[in-house]
Amino acid sequence: MQCQRCKDQTATIHLTEINNGQRQETHLCEMCAEHEGLAIKSQIPLNELLSTLLASQSSPKEQPVAEVAAEDEKSCSSCGMTMREFQKGRLLGCANDYEELADSLEPIIEKNQGGNTTHKGKVPANAPEDSKKQIKILNLRRELEDAVENEDYENAAQIRDRIEHLQ
Amino acid sequence: MKLEKISKQISKWFDGRGPHSEIVISSRIRLARNIAGYEFLPRLKPERQAEILEKLKSAILSVNVGEEVFFIDVAASSELEQDLMVERHLISHRHARGKGPRGAVIAGTEAFTAMINEEDHLRLQVFKNGLQLTECLAEINKIDDEIEKQVEYAFSPKYGYFTACPTNLGTGIRVSVMLHLPALKMTGQIEKFFNATSDTDLAVRGLFGEGTEAIGDFFQLSNQITLGVSETEIVEEFTNDIVPRIIDYETLAREELLSSQKAVLDDKIQRAMGLLKSARLISSQEALFLLSNVRLGVNLGRIKDIDISTVNELFMLTQPAHLQINNNKILDSEQRDIVRAEIIRKRLSQK
Ligand SMILES: [Zn+2]
Ligand SMILES: [Zn+2]
Numbered sequence: 117m118q119c120q121r122c123k124d125q126t127a128t129i130h131l132t133e134i135n136n137g138q139r140q141e142t143h144l145c146e147m148c149a150e151h152e153g154l155a156i157k158s159q160i161p162l163n164e165l166l167s168t169l170l171a172s173q174s175s176p177k178e179q180p181v182a183e184v185a186a187e188d189e190k191s192c193s194s195c196g197m198t199m200r201e202f203q204k205g206r207l208l209g210c211a212n213d214y215e216e217l218a219d220s221l222e223p224i225i226e227k228n229q230g231g232n233t234t235h236k237g238k239v240p241a242n243a244p245e246d247s248k249k250q251i252k253i254l255n256l257r258r259e260l261e262d263a264v265e266n267e268d269y270e271n272a273a274q275i276r277d278r279i280e281h282l283q
Numbered sequence: 284m285k286l287e288k289i290s291k292q293i294s295k296w297f298d299g300r301g302p303h304s305e306i307v308i309s310s311r312i313r314l315a316r317n318i319a320g321y322e323f324l325p326r327l328k329p330e331r332q333a334e335i336l337e338k339l340k341s342a343i344l345s346v347n348v349g350e351e352v353f354f355i356d357v358a359a360s361s362e363l364e365q366d367l368m369v370e371r372h373l374i375s376h377r378h379a380r381g382k383g384p385r386g387a388v389i390a391g392t393e394a395f396t397a398m399i400n401e402e403d404h405l406r407l408q409v410f411k412n413g414l415q416l417t418e419c420l421a422e423i424n425k426i427d428d429e430i431e432k433q434v435e436y437a438f439s440p441k442y443g444y445f446t447a448c449p450t451n452l453g454t455g456i457r458v459s460v461m462l463h464l465p466a467l468k469m470t471g472q473i474e475k476f477f478n479a480t481s482d483t484d485l486a487v488r489g490l491f492g493e494g495t496e497a498i499g500d501f502f503q504l505s506n507q508i509t510l511g512v513s514e515t516e517i518v519e520e521f522t523n524d525i526v527p528r529i530i531d532y533e534t535l536a537r538e539e540l541l542s543s544q545k546a547v548l549d550d551k552i553q554r555a556m557g558l559l560k561s562a563r564l565i566s567s568q569e570a571l572f573l574l575s576n577v578r579l580g581v582n583l584g585r586i587k588d589i590d591i592s593t594v595n596e597l598f599m600l601t602q603p604a605h606l607q608i609n610n611n612k613i614l615d616s617e618q619r620d621i622v623r624a625e626i627i628r629k630r631l632s633q634k
Pocket of ligand 2: 197
């Protein structure tokens with residue numbers, strides 16, 4: 117392959133760059149590559165790659181655990197866990213904490229989980245029937261939001277009916 | 284004991300084979316679960332912790348999780364045995380040095396391990412060689428379903444599986460691939476890779492060595508988000524999008540090194556071989572660094588008389604606890620450097 121710049125030497129350096137999701141290839145000889153200031157080092161903009169790649173699933177993420185207001189002294193009635201203790205040890209005391217300390221925990225969960233606040237995925241086979249129903253409703257609500265966002269009003273109406281039917 | 288038997292072999296998932304094994308060493312999926320009605324570990328009294336250990340141990344042992352399955356009482360194990368399990372990725376450092384009744388159920392092939400009373404009551408793990416996340420998910424799901432028939436997991440429709448730390452809440456899944464990225468490292472692009480992932484939902488960690496410092500060009504890439512994204516979605520994104528792109532980039536970097544800096548590359552590879560074949564004292568850090576270059580040499584066909592599984596075996600067997608258990612004695616750091624050099628020298632000179 118001929119060098120794209122001098123159109124004389126054989127191209128030995130092949131650059132692939134991804135700009136705004138577009139793949140761009142450049143073929144140069146070693147001298148021209150050096151002339152262009154392209155050390156082998158900076159050929160592949162991996163950071164760009166990863167950010168385009170992850171743009172779809174990522175959302176801004178700050179520090180792992182949010183600051184807790186000093187006056188937050190609420191404690192779990194079954195295990196006594198407080199937000200202050202959680203902040204220190206980064207672990208909760210029991211499953212109840214998620215309900216009882218919800219006001220303070222919710223923002224932390226949202227921040228750590230890319231803005232998500234409700235479960236999607238596997239459900240234990242032995243989960244009680246009413247909780248399975250709840251999950252169905254939660255999932256339908258999510259579908260409903262998507263449908264409205266995509267201006268698919270026909271589908272949205274159907275989903276709304278199904279939610280009402282379940283409730 | 285079983286540990287002495289496995290300490291001389293390489294784990295099945297580390298045999299250097301499997302899909303895309305020239306770059307993806309292994310795939311791992313972990314599920315975090317807690318038992319309903321019991322406090323999480325920080326609030327769990329020792330008697331209740333012992334109850335959980337018994338309950339989960341018998342539940343898991345009654346399920347088919349592989350061949351030659353055995354249980355290890357981690358709390359009663361020596362530090363050396365604990366370290367050996369950590370070096371083999373069977374248990375975490377946290378589990379090794381944790382508090383109170385705790386244990387691990389391990390399959391003889393090391394393709395499955397369960398940590399009981401680590402950060403959560405139960406952490407299931409399935410390992411496979413190469414890029415096989417879909418297969419890992421299918422397998423771990425089956426095991427999880429079977430265990431669930433015997434114990435009730437803490438679960439809510441809104442939050443999913445409850446976990447001690449909110450960063451695991453929901454699916455409780457951690458999907459990881461271990462990658463060997465020497466060409467990206469050599470061409471100075473790995474830092475960008477680290478920087479890029481620091482503001483995304485992926486975590487990159489060095490595979491061997493401590494903390495974030497990656498030694499020997501091995502990296503572990505895992506998902507960070509566990510809530511609001513299903514297990515299948517995460518696995519599919521890794522399998523169809525993220526990992527293939529990284530494979531492409533590493534492959535490209537290898538090709539570029541081969542076509543434009545062949546002499547430099549060969550020099551690195553052959554020097555590494557030379558040092559490993561002649562050194563009389565070698566630290567684990569130096570060994571990792573040099574073996575990584577040899578591994579690249581084998582994968583690129585620059586070294587022809589050594590099999591990739593030999594290189595992997597040396598990675599595994601030259602770690603500190605392995606050296607000591609396989610020699611039946613406590614060795615200080617200089618003695619370890621001597622033994623390590625000896626093992627490597629012998630293995631690489633064998634024809
Ligand atoms: Zn040119
Ligand atoms: Zn509590």
